[in-house]
Amino acid sequence: MAEKDYEIVPLPKEQWQGTNIPMRYTTEEYYDVKIAEESDGYTIKIHKSQFESPVTHYPEEYDFPDKLYQPHWEKAYAWGVLKDGDGKKELLACIETCPEEWSNRLMVTELWVHESIRRQGIAHRLMAVAKEQAYLEHRRAIILETQSCNVGAIRFYQKEGFELIGMDSCCYRNNDLERREVRINMGYFPRRKQKVTKETIAIRKEKETEYHRTEEAVLGAFWNKHHLGCNEHLLVHKLRQNSAYLPELSRVAVAGDQIVGVICFVRALLKKGEKTKEILTFGPLCVVPKWQGCGVGGLLLKEALTSAKEAGYGGVIIFGEPDYYPRHGFKTCDQFGITTEDGKNFDSFMGIELIEGALSGFGGKFIEPEVFLDLPKEENAAFTKQFHAPAKQRFPGQWDEIEC
Numbered sequence: 001m002a003e004k005d006y007e008i009v010p011l012p013k014e015q016w017q018g019t020n021i022p023m024r025y026t027t028e029e030y031y032d033v034k035i036a037e038e039s040d041g042y043t044i045k046i047h048k049s050q051f052e053s054p055v056t057h058y059p060e061e062y063d064f065p066d067k068l069y070q071p072h073w074e075k076a077y078a079w080g081v082l083k084d085g086d087g088k089k090e091l092l093a094c095i096e097t098c099p100e101e102w103s104n105r106l107m108v109t110e111l112w113v114h115e116s117i118r119r120q121g122i123a124h125r126l127m128a129v130a131k132e133q134a135y136l137e138h139r140r141a142i143i144l145e146t147q148s149c150n151v152g153a154i155r156f157y158q159k160e161g162f163e164l165i166g167m168d169s170c171c172y173r174n175n176d177l178e179r180r181e182v183r184i185n186m187g188y189f190p191r192r193k194q195k196v197t198k199e200t201i202a203i204r205k206e207k208e209t210e211y212h213r214t215e216e217a218v219l220g221a222f223w224n225k226h227h228l229g230c231n232e233h234l235l236v237h238k239l240r241q242n243s244a245y246l247p248e249l250s251r252v253a254v255a256g257d258q259i260v261g262v263i264c265f266v267r268a269l270l271k272k273g274e275k276t277k278e279i280l281t282f283g284p285l286c287v288v289p290k291w292q293g294c295g296v297g298g299l300l301l302k303e304a305l306t307s308a309k310e311a312g313y314g315g316v317i318i319f320g321e322p323d324y325y326p327r328h329g330f331k332t333c334d335q336f337g338i339t340t341e342d343g344k345n346f347d348s349f350m351g352i353e354l355i356e357g358a359l360s361g362f363g364g365k366f367i368e369p370e371v372f373l374d375l376p377k378e379e380n381a382a383f384t385k386q387f388h389a390p391a392k393q394r395f396p397g398q399w400d401e402i403e404c
């Protein structure tokens with residue numbers, strides 16, 4: 001198979017649950033783990049050593065061989081590389097992840113590449129999918145378990161940016177230390193960054209010469225997040241040609257000469273019977289993945305809301321992430337007596353008053369500008385060709401089967 005044929009595809013649970021993973025490897029080295037109790041604590045030493053002769057580990061020696069979608073990983077999701085076998089697809093490589101919700105970490109529960117195609121960068125590409133999932137789900141770390149004798153895998157994880165985060169000397173049997181197969185835990189931290197300030201990031205109006213770069217940043221922020229691919233970059237493009245768009249209130253966040261965040265303000269309406277009131281909405285507010293979690297979104301929002309207030313607008317209503325916007329003062333619209341155009345309320349339908357009573361004193365229905373709804377798939381596909389878009393990939397957090 002040529003490299004381009006090693007396409008990474010989702011492995012749906014219905015089809016792949018229970019599939020054996022032939023987790024075989026041979027190693028000449030191991031990490032010798034020594035734990036010593038001392039008067040004032042403990043010392044743990046982990047040093048690479050040589051086996052007398054190469055050792056092979058294979059699935060048949062274990063009571064619980066690796067399988068996809070084991071019942072205890074309730075929210076697992078897997079991707080893999082497949083080959084056409086005797087009338088059915090055969091697994092050539094896979095990665096399985098499962099969120100540990102209470103600690104907000106993403107676990108890599110399986111990673112395997114068939115011996116015939118190792119050292120061709122396939123595990124690296126599979127891990128890139130797990131890293132993308134961690135970004136999309138705002139996980140604070142990716143964690144995994146490996147063994148002290150799996151030196152090749154440990155080297156791979158180190159290359160991928162994983163660090164040692166712990167060990168367990170009796171995970172598999174009580175004599176794991178003597179058997180030289182000790183559980184090693186490794187972790188990867190997607191966003192370990194300093195909070196940004198107005199000194200490190202400039203928040204300003206967008207220049208005409210930057211349109212394409214802004215759209216590229218928007219694509220980077222939304223790609224594969226809610227759908228396969230995204231269409232928010234086309235939305236920004238079309239907004240600029242729409243009379244409801246407010247460039248004087250919209251902002252970009254700039255680091256050096258890079259656009260790292262965007263907020264686009266648009267006029268919207270509240271409607272109550274025959275009466276209407278002009279308010280604002282925005283969409284999208286976004287930050288490119290590498291800069292997420294540093295406070296850029298908050299800076300953009302604060303700056304843009306201040307200018308909106310100075311321009312005399314009383315309130316803003318949006319459809320957005322229910323976990324994010326309340327931190328910046330947004331409340332669900334039922335608290336203002338406002339519903340969607342078809343009379344609904346839900347957690348992601350939120351608003352903020354810039355002038356007290358500007359929303360609650362009017363109530364009524366929120367009328368979203370039509371430009372938000374007019375994003376035909378064919379137009380988006382043609383428009384997206386102007387960008388270096390990453391591969392489309394299915395992720396568990398996506399809303400639906402829709403491909404943009």
Ligand SMILES: CC(C)(COP(=O)(O)OP(=O)(O)OC[C@H]1O[C@@H](n2cnc3c(N)ncnc32)[C@H](O)[C@@H]1OP(=O)(O)O)[C@@H](O)C(=O)NCCC(=O)NCCS
Pocket residue numbers: 023024025111112113114117118119120121122123124125145146147150151152153155156157159
């Ligand atoms: C570990 C494993 C998943 C790596 O898969 P892979 O597709 O061969 O890895 P990649 O080609 O993406 O490796 C990228 C880099 O990681 C490092 N690396 C990967 N495997 C390595 C090994 N056995 N020894 C040393 N370094 C290794 C190398 O730096 C490599 O780059 P290079 O080949 O240009 O030097 C694969 O060996 C495997 O399936 N092993 C058996 C199952 C297993 O142990 N899984 C992990 C369970 S915890």
